Amino acid sequence: MAAAPDDMAELEISSLPLETRCPPSPLRHYSGFWFPEPILPGVSSVRARFSPRPSDVFLASFPKSGTTWLKALAFATVHRAEHPPRAHDHPLRRRNPHDCVNYLELTFARSADVHGDVFAGIPSPRVLATHVPYSLLPARIAAEDGSGGRIVYICRDPKDALVSLWFFTEKKHAATGAAEANAGKPPKPYTIEEALELFCDGRAIYGPQWHHVAGYWEASRRRPEKVLFLRYEEMLREPVENVRKLAEFMGCAFTDDEVATGMVKDIVELCSIDALKNLEVNKSGTQKYVKNELFFRKGVAGDWSNHMTPAMGERLDKIVEEALQGSGFAF
Numbered sequence: 001m002a003a004a005p006d007d008m009a010e011l012e013i014s015s016l017p018l019e020t021r022c023p024p025s026p027l028r029h030y031s032g033f034w035f036p037e038p039i040l041p042g043v044s045s046v047r048a049r050f051s052p053r054p055s056d057v058f059l060a061s062f063p064k065s066g067t068t069w070l071k072a073l074a075f076a077t078v079h080r081a082e083h084p085p086r087a088h089d090h091p092l093r094r095r096n097p098h099d100c101v102n103y104l105e106l107t108f109a110r111s112a113d114v115h116g117d118v119f120a121g122i123p124s125p126r127v128l129a130t131h132v133p134y135s136l137l138p139a140r141i142a143a144e145d146g147s148g149g150r151i152v153y154i155c156r157d158p159k160d161a162l163v164s165l166w167f168f169t170e171k172k173h174a175a176t177g178a179a180e181a182n183a184g185k186p187p188k189p190y191t192i193e194e195a196l197e198l199f200c201d202g203r204a205i206y207g208p209q210w211h212h213v214a215g216y217w218e219a220s221r222r223r224p225e226k227v228l229f230l231r232y233e234e235m236l237r238e239p240v241e242n243v244r245k246l247a248e249f250m251g252c253a254f255t256d257d258e259v260a261t262g263m264v265k266d267i268v269e270l271c272s273i274d275a276l277k278n279l280e281v282n283k284s285g286t287q288k289y290v291k292n293e294l295f296f297r298k299g300v301a302g303d304w305s306n307h308m309t310p311a312m313g314e315r316l317d318k319i320v321e322e323a324l325q326g327s328g329f330a331f
C-alpha cells in the first residue's frame with residue numbers, strides 16, 4: 001500500500017467509498033482502512049500540523065481494545081511524582097481517562113483552530129492517544145531517528161473487540177445525542193449478526209481490525225525501542241509486570257524503592273475497572289456524545305462466547321488467520 005502524503009489537504013472526503021451500516025457514524029474508506037467520516041479531517045490535520053517531541057508517548061489502539069485502561073495506566077505512571085496514585089484528589093479520581101489523555105485526531109477534528117498545532121501548549125512529557133493505523137501516522141511521529149517520540153500499542157482478541165464494539169455502539173446509539181452524531185437519523189437496531197458480517201469484511205471503525213494490529217506489530221518487531229506491543233489479555237493476567245514494562249519503555253522505570261513500597265500495585269489498583277467504574281465522574285459524566293459509564297463494561301477476556309455462537313467465532317478466526325498468513329503475527 002502506498003504511503004499517504006503528509007499533506008492530505010486536497011483529500012476529497014465525499015469522493016471516498018462510503019459505508020453507512022456501522023452506526024453511529026458513516027465510515028469512509030481511505031488508504032486501506034474505514035475511518036469515521038467526521039474524524040477524517042482530523043487525521044489530515046494531525047499529519048499536516050502536529051509537531052511531535054522526542055519525549056512524547058502515543059497510546060495507539062483499535063477501538064474497544066483496552067484504550068481507556070491503557071490511558072489510565074500510562075497517565076498514572078508518567079505523572080506519579082506529582083500525583084501519587086493513593087492521593088484522594090488524583091486526576092483519575094476526578095476525570096475520565098479520556099479527559100486526561102486526548103486523542104490526536106479527535107482533538108484536531110473538533111478544534112476551531114484550523115491552522116495551528118492544538119497540542120503545542122501542553123508541557124512535556126505529553127501522553128496522547130490515537131486510533132490511526134500505523135501506516136497513516138505522520139512521518140514525523142514514525143521518524144527513524146527517534147525524534148517523534150514512542151508508541152505503545154494495545155491489542156485485543158478480535159472477537160472480544162467486536163463484541164465490545166457492538167455493545168458500545170448499541171448503547172451509544174441509543175443514548176441522547178446519538179441522533180445528532182448520526183446526522184439526525186433515528187437509531188435502527190443493530191444485531192450481533194449484522195455487526196459480525198460487517199466486521200468480517202473489515203467494515204468497522206478503523207477496520208480491518210487485524211490489519212490495524214498487524215501494522216503496529218510489524219513496527220514493534222522492526223523497532224522495539226520505538227513501538228511497544230501490549231496484549232490486553234496478558235495485561236489482565238499480569239498487570240503489575242506489564243505496568244513495569246510500560247514504565248520502562250516510556251523512560252520512567254520504577255525504582256526498587258517504588259516497587260518495594262507498592263507504587264506499581266497502587267497504580268494497577270487505581271486503574272482497575274472496578275475502581276474506575278465506581279467513581280462518580282465515570283458513573284455520571286459524559287464525553288461529547290458518550291456517557292463515561294459506557295467505557296467500562298466487563299473488562300474480561302473471552303466474553304465473546306456469551307454473545308456469539310462457536311461457529312460465528314470460528315468464522316472470524318478463520319478470516320483473520322487467512323488475512324494474516326505469512327505476516328508472522330497470530331492472535
Ligand code: A3P
Nearest residue numbers: 064065066067068069164272273296297298299
Ligand atoms: P468490554 O466491553 O469487553 O468489557 P476501549 O477503552 O478501547 O474503548 O475498550 C473498552 C473495553 O475495555 C471494554 O471491554 C471495557 O470494559 C474494558 N475496560 C475499560 N476499562 C478497563 C480497565 N480499567 N481494565 C480492564 N478493562 C477495561
